[in-house]
Amino acid sequence: MNTTKDFEGVYSLGKNGIAYIKNKETGDVIEVPKHLHKSALHRDIVRVTITDEKKQEGEITEIISRAQSGFVGIIQKKGEHYIVTPDNFKIPEILVPNTYADNPKVGEKVFITIAEYEPRLIGKVEKHLGEPDSNDAYMRGIALEQGFDYSFPKEVEDEADELEKRGITENERTNRRDMRDVLTFTIDPADAKDFDDALSFQKRENGNYEIGIHIADVAHYVQPGSALDREAQKRTTSVYLVDRTIPMLPEVLSNGLCSLNQNEEKLAFSTVFEIEPTTGNVVNEWFGRTIINSNKRYTYEEAQDILDAKSGLYAEELLEFNRLAKIYEEKRNQAGALNFETHEVKFILDEEGSPISVKVKERIDTNKLIEEFMLLANSKVAEYMEDADFFIYRVHDKPEIDRMEKLQEFLKLLNYHTKLVDGIIPVKDLQNIIKEAEGKPEYDTLQTVIVRSMQKAIYTTNNIGHFGLAFKYYSHFTSPIRRYPDVLAHRLLFHKLQNTNSEYDQEWFEKMCDHSSNQEQRAVTAERNSIKLKQVEYMKKQNPEQIFDGIVTGAGKFGVFVAEEESRSEGMIRLFDLGDDMWEYREQSGVIIGKKTKKTFKIGDRIQLKIKNINLEKRLIDYVLVVGGVSQAAPPRKPRKNRKKSQRQHTKQRDNN
Numbered sequence: 001m002n003t004t005k006d007f008e009g010v011y012s013l014g015k016n017g018i019a020y021i022k023n024k025e026t027g028d029v030i031e032v033p034k035h036l037h038k039s040a041l042h043r044d045i046v047r048v049t050i051t052d053e054k055k056q057e058g059e060i061t062e063i064i065s066r067a068q069s070g071f072v073g074i075i076q077k078k079g080e081h082y083i084v085t086p087d088n089f090k091i092p093e094i095l096v097p098n099t100y101a102d103n104p105k106v107g108e109k110v111f112i113t114i115a116e117y118e119p120r121l122i123g124k125v126e127k128h129l130g131e132p133d134s135n136d137a138y139m140r141g142i143a144l145e146q147g148f149d150y151s152f153p154k155e156v157e158d159e160a161d162e163l164e165k166r167g168i169t170e171n172e173r174t175n176r177r178d179m180r181d182v183l184t185f186t187i188d189p190a191d192a193k194d195f196d197d198a199l200s201f202q203k204r205e206n207g208n209y210e211i212g213i214h215i216a217d218v219a220h221y222v223q224p225g226s227a228l229d230r231e232a233q234k235r236t237t238s239v240y241l242v243d244r245t246i247p248m249l250p251e252v253l254s255n256g257l258c259s260l261n262q263n264e265e266k267l268a269f270s271t272v273f274e275i276e277p278t279t280g281n282v283v284n285e286w287f288g289r290t291i292i293n294s295n296k297r298y299t300y301e302e303a304q305d306i307l308d309a310k311s312g313l314y315a316e317e318l319l320e321f322n323r324l325a326k327i328y329e330e331k332r333n334q335a336g337a338l339n340f341e342t343h344e345v346k347f348i349l350d351e352e353g354s355p356i357s358v359k360v361k362e363r364i365d366t367n368k369l370i371e372e373f374m375l376l377a378n379s380k381v382a383e384y385m386e387d388a389d390f391f392i393y394r395v396h397d398k399p400e401i402d403r404m405e406k407l408q409e410f411l412k413l414l415n416y417h418t419k420l421v422d423g424i425i426p427v428k429d430l431q432n433i434i435k436e437a438e439g440k441p442e443y444d445t446l447q448t449v450i451v452r453s454m455q456k457a458i459y460t461t462n463n464i465g466h467f468g469l470a471f472k473y474y475s476h477f478t479s480p481i482r483r484y485p486d487v488l489a490h491r492l493l494f495h496k497l498q499n500t501n502s503e504y505d506q507e508w509f510e511k512m513c514d515h516s517s518n519q520e521q522r523a524v525t526a527e528r529n530s531i532k533l534k535q536v537e538y539m540k541k542q543n544p545e546q547i548f549d550g551i552v553t554g555a556g557k558f559g560v561f562v563a564e565e566e567s568r569s570e571g572m573i574r575l576f577d578l579g580d581d582m583w584e585y586r587e588q589s590g591v592i593i594g595k596k597t598k599k600t601f602k603i604g605d606r607i608q609l610k611i612k613n614i615n616l617e618k619r620l621i622d623y624v625l626v627v628g629g630v631s632q633a634a635p636p637r638k639p640r641k642n643r644k645k646s647q648r649q650h651t652k653q654r655d656n657n
Helices: 135-145 154-166 170-174 227-235 251-257 300-309 315-335 365-387 401-413 427-437 443-452 484-498 506-540 644-656
Strands: 006-013 019-023 029-032 045-052 057-065 070-078 081-086 094-096 109-116 122-130 184-188 197-203 209-216 265-275 282-293 296-299 344-349 355-361 393-395 458-460 548-556 559-564 570-574 583-586 591-594 606-615 620-627
Touching: 006 057, 019 057, 029 045, 070 094, 070 122, 070 135, 094 109, 109 135, 122 135, 135 506, 154 227, 154 251, 184 300, 184 365, 197 315, 197 365, 209 282, 209 315, 209 365, 227 484, 227 506, 265 365, 265 484, 282 365, 282 484, 296 300, 300 315, 300 365, 315 365, 344 506, 355 506, 365 484, 401 443, 427 443, 443 548, 458 506, 484 506, 506 606, 506 620, 559 606
Parallel strands: 029 057, 094 122, 184 296, 570 620
Antiparallel strands: 006 019, 006 045, 019 029, 045 057, 070 081, 070 109, 081 094, 109 122, 184 197, 197 209, 209 265, 265 282, 344 355, 393 458, 548 559, 548 606, 559 570, 583 591, 606 620
8 A cells, every 4th residue: 555645536335325435545445434524526536645554444534526517406395495316327416495495396307506515405496407217317417417518608599690691701702712612522420410620623734633631611610709609618519428429619609600511612721731642642632721512422322332343423533532441551550550440339229219129330441541641631730730839629539557567468358478578568569469369358448458457648839749649740730620629729720820929828738738638528527428329229128038148348356247249238247147156256357257167257258148227326237147038046045144344345446347
């Protein structure tokens, strides 16, 4: 145990009222008894002082930052006041005085903010979400808890409406490079409604290609100091839940005026490259504002069909784009980039938002084609801005040594043996492991663990390069409809092209980078929570007697973590539901083994399972192992007086995963 008496950490509340705080510097975990929690809530950042090193106990001395400012739950009447029981079972009951209740309907789901933390939680109703079991209430609640609202202030909507009415003026047409007659198209998902980017293609007389990467000129419409800009600063990102999008900008802009729709004149900020066809080398570049007109809106699948058939509308151009994209991908691989092919699930929903089927999204060549040309634009813009006073970079630091050591241990469990060079597993080794694992049961889990062992990519004005992409210069420039840092990148690039100064200094931009990075993580959390909800909801609708194929994704002292193969719905099979044996978890090998049968369970094992229990509110699934068509579920166990310690250990295990 490290002798440091106090440290910062994430407050993680166990079911028994004991909190666990992990020191991110040392990895030490200490317990905080209930009476020493102060007003900390689950996932808050706190400062803790160690009071007993032998027992590894401490007390919270400061709340550094709150994980959430509001919570979703069901409101009930209690005496003269109301109470809200949060959906998150780790958050205690919240008292709502009549003055803060906003005439609620008892039993409805509400979103409340915390007005007072001590001596007890007091909340204020901010939003009425409706019937507690409705899809809309769940989804709105998921977004609101992460700080994202569906509605825009009236002044923001009014400003957007005025811009839409004005449209494109003649002055805006004449003061831009006119590329309306150049072949241009977009390639996006079938259900996309906003189109940030388009590609153009033409051959030059010298045999080279002139390729344009055209990005919606959001910065032209969203001016500094405007109501639209203030709202975009607050949100910084669009949020993509399973059944809806919460846009950063009002729809009249995001889906209309700014969107690069087919057969419509649009204002763009473009990167235009002269490219040598054989090598893909950029021999000349141009950056500036343009006016374009997209000839065709492709879905990924439509464009892929043309690539596969080698014929169809603009087949020659698409095939050349695809060939160049493969050249760029190979160059990145050679430079040390890490490419992941993770499988994402997509739910097919009925009219009420209930999942009726699920499919795994496939990454096809057209996905990669678009990605490579967006990477090209992002990296070239960042390189061009190297000598500017400052710029917005998207950086990805090298992995930390302790994470690499843990990854090395994990890979060894799967019989992938690696070495550390300067504290890092060589990228080439990781590339080979990912390639070797392709098609194997552990493939998805392996990639997930590798990703989690890396640092998070963030926004900053201080460039340190992008480790994962193997770029010395990298920014986000290509999605200003849905990302505010891209809008800022557009503004700074325009200032350099015009030899003018920004309205704000570097300190302001750095603060916006921090805020944008934090908002991005909140958006990711909301998106993951919406997926988890639909996975649990989907499995709840299945026949309880149905046998599913599953894959072991992890193991611990209390059971194995498994994912149902079709929907990737994760849950746990507890030790006593693995069959009639004495099961032991061996941490060094990451394996659970039966003392009598010597049967083992490890990451990547294919198994069969049944649903044992589903809790939709807590979004938890308990599975049970099936062998030869027979469930291994243990009979209900009688409560024992001395089970308190094991329950406490179980809680600690679940909270630390």
